[in-house]
Every structure is written in C-alpha cells, then in structure tokens.
Amino acid sequence: MTNRYVGRFAPSPSGDLHFGSLIAALGSFLQARSNHGDWLVRIEDIDPPREVIGAASRILATLEHYGLHWDGEVLYQSQRSDAYRQVLHQLYQQKRCYYCHCTRARIQQSGGIYDGHCRNLSLPSQDASLRLHVTQPVYQFHDKHLGTLVAEPAFASEDFIIHRKDGLFAYNLAVVVDDHFQGVTEIVRGADLIQPTVRQIALYHQLGWKEPDYFHLPLALNNQGHKLSKQNHAPPLSLDHPLPILAEAMQFLGQSLPDDWQDASIEALLAWGVNHWNHNRVPVTPELTTHFPFSNDSV
Template identity: 65%
Template sequence: MSTAYIGRFAPSPSGELHFGSLIAALGSYLQARAQHGVWLVRIEDIDPPREVPGAADTILRQLEHYGLHWDGEVLYQSARHDAYREALAWLREHQRSYYCACTRSRIQQIGGIYDGHCRDLQHGPENAAVRLRQTQPVMSFTDRLRGEIVADPALAREDFIIHRRDGLFAYNLAVVVDDHFQGVSEIVRGADLIEPTVRQVSLYHQFGWQPPAWFHLPLALNADGNKLSKQNHAPALPQGDPKPMLVAALQFLNQPVTEHWRDLSTEALLREAAINWSPQRIPVNPAFSNALR
C-alpha cells in the first residue's frame, strides 16, 4: 500500500453519524482508496460538555457497519493533551501567543471580531484564554474542488483563540497538531469548515509545517435549507442494510452507480465506487461560494 496519500475522517462524539456525516466519511474514504492511500479515523473528543457518552464507540460501529474500514489505530484527541501543551509552550516561547482576559460580551460589543486589546498587556494565565499573535494572516487558499477561496479579511487577521479560558484546547490548534502528527496529506471534509481553514493554514505556517491540500465537500441540507447536523436533530444512520444509504450518498456526490448495486455486497459496492471515483463530478453548494463573506 502506498503511503504517499494519507486522508482522514475526524468526527466529534457529540452524537451518532447521520447522512451528512456519511457524505464526509464516504468522500474522504473514496478519495484515499482511489489513490491506494491510507484512510485514518480520529475521534475529536476535546470538548467534554458537547460530547454524548458512548457516542465514540457508536460512531466506530457505524463506520464498520457501512463498510468504511480504517487503517491503523484510532487516534483519540483526549489522549493528546501533552502534544497540545507542547505546541502551546512552543508558541509562547517564540512570542507567537499571549493571554487574553477579554470577555465574550466585550467582543460582541465591538462587532464580534477581536481587536487585539490584550496583545501588549502582559496578562498572566489566570482566568485568561490564549490567542495566537497573528503576524502572517492567510488571505486565501486553494480548494481542490472550489478553486481559490478568498477569506474575510477581518477574520483572517484576527488573533484567534488557541486555548480556551475554561482550560480546553481550541479546535483549530488540536486539529492542526494532529493532522501534522498523522502526516495527513489532504483534508476532505464538509463545506461548513471552509471558514476556519485560513486560520489553520496560518498555524501551519507559524509552526513551520507544510499544510495539507484541502477539499471541501458539498453539504446535505434539510428542508429548511440548514445543513444536516446533530444540533438540527438529523436522524441517525439506519442500522439495516447499509447499501441504500451508501448509494444515496454516492448519488449526492454525483458519482456513477451501477443499476445492479442491490446484487453487490457492501464491500463490492465500495470497491466499485473507489474504482469509478471522480472528484471532478462532485457538485458545489451554491450557498457556499468562493468568498466567505
């Protein structure tokens, strides 16, 4: 097996997988398998207040039931705190971060984008978040499906939080540290994560690491036009025959499906899907344009 390509699926255990999750999992899986690459699974369990007990095990069972078998061991972010602390210490040592005591209400009062108020105030760690000192903002990035995506300038220049006031590690820090650690060469995920990409690219630059390629899949929307999500009570993937939902996900991604798919095993269906995988056929949600604002 070639290890030149390494992809991943990284769900948070805030509930069971739904159809929108299946699209992200299947898209990343097929992108890896079509290139004879490695497909990893990581459980992003660094936000205990949002997590549902037992959801991580349920997600892994769902992936196996749907024939999406990963390579190697599952990485749990809850076991990676030392790596995140080391990354924070490195940024602190190189004057690339600072403590911020500003409240959420203050930031909302100034329009929701942080203004760098605490940059030079030399606060200590007590009751403070840690922000990245943004000196090299990333104003755009190339998406392999969507082309050049231009960021909102204010968001790109913002000193964003990398360690929360409540002591939890911020998503942007943890995801960059782990994707670099696992050698991920391309990140295939949903278009709802387009916006934070420029922040993540800027962190790669701060650490002197090579950023991966980016590929943001279209989002499945509900009848109200909102993305299917656990917060919007999207129904969990059914537990019966996985093939109808896999075919629905393939059709959503505009991939060819044989009319005889009912006669195939789940493994054979996925093997054929990988052989016929055609990323250029994937549609782009009109709701997610190449300008973030």
C-alpha cells in the same frame, strides 16, 4: 521521504453519525482509496461538555457497518493533551501567542472581531484564554474542489483562540497538531469547515509546518435548507439497510452506480466506488460558499 496519500475522517462524539456525516466519511474514504493511500479515523473528543456518552463507540461501529474500514489505530484527541501543551509552550516561548482576559461581550461591543486589546499587556494566565498572534494572515487558499477561496480580511487577520479560558484546547489548535502528527496530506471534509481553514493554515505557517491540501464537500441539507447536523437533530444512520443509504450518498457526491447495485454487497459497491471515483463530478452547490465569509467568482 514518502509521497503516499494520507486522508482522514475526524468526527466529534457529540452524537451518532447521520447522512451528512456519511457524506464526509465516504468522500474522504473514496478519495484516499482511489489514490492508493491510507484512510485514518480520529475521534475529536476534546470538548467534554458537548460529548454524548457512548457516541464514539457507536460512530466506529457504524463506520464498520457501512464497510468504511480505516487503517491503523483510531486516534483520540483526549489522549493528546501533552502534544497540545508542548505546542502551546513553544508558541508562548516564541512570543507568538499571549493571554487574553477579554470577555465575549467586550468583543461583541467592538464589532465582533477581536481587536488585539491584550496583545501587549503581558497578562497572567489565570482566567485567560490564549490567542495566537497572527502576524502573517492567510487571506485565501486553494481548494481542490472549489478553486481559490478568498476570506474576509478582518476574519483572516484576527488573533484567534488556541486555548480556551475554560482550560480546553481549541479546535483550530488540535486539528492542526494532529493532522501534522498523522502525516495527513489532504483534508476532505464538509463545507461547514471552510471558514476556519485560513486560520488553520496560518497556524501551520507559524509552526513552520507544510499545510495539507483541502477539498470541501457539499453539505446535505434538511427540508428547511439547513445542514444536517447533530444540533439540528438529524436522524442517526440506519443499521438495518445500509446499502441503499450508501448508494444514495455516492449519488449525492455525483458518482455513478453499477446497474446491479441493489444486488451488490457493501464491499462490492465500495470497490466500484473506489475504481470509478471521479472527484471532478462532485457537485458545486450554492451553499458551499454563500454561508461563509468567502467569495469565489467561479461559483
């Protein structure tokens, strides 16, 4: 039994890395290295319609260009189908999930939250999604950055999809299976992923696994106040001058810079960042909670 820290960065290859991606990568990297732990990289390529050809290899090349070197082999979710199927089979045999034929239109007509319509119908698998029967909802969780976050009860207790009708594995299933498989002890990621956390913890509990700790980072926003994302056409990270961009990312995370950082190498700047990392200095900004079905009286 080891208490070694294991962190990770898990981008999807739906486009190149941008400044918002760098915040998540750098924050998880500095947290892992300052805890003398491992930092893993996983490519979450389980949604082929959204993938951009060549994005996965460019993501890895960009990380290396910015000095963010990972431990071990890169894990590709597209190669993990057998593990996901095994967990789905286990849950189905234990009657913890069921096939659902409901359309998105029907769910919207009933208020946008699934009402468990197919739960006791024993429907066939053809043209069906697979939903987890959430018997022990998780209504709140402790975030090491934001404190206790409380979810809307209807969202937290909804039976959610773990295998899609189109045959693809759902994000909430794959991320839990892989984080457990890789021994991840803390998930440091962007605040855009706060919302599904209670569902992921509920799945951990259904599987009898210990959930990791969570630390959600502030989001980089564009001039319109929207988060930088591939969907919003955020520009890819420049490979020409990584040093000032890396310094900007460190300052975004509330960290100090050495006086002579302009003359430092990428490696030296990151070493400074690891040695001086203080997660308590990461800003708490309004968008961390206001755009999600959570409340936190301290924010």
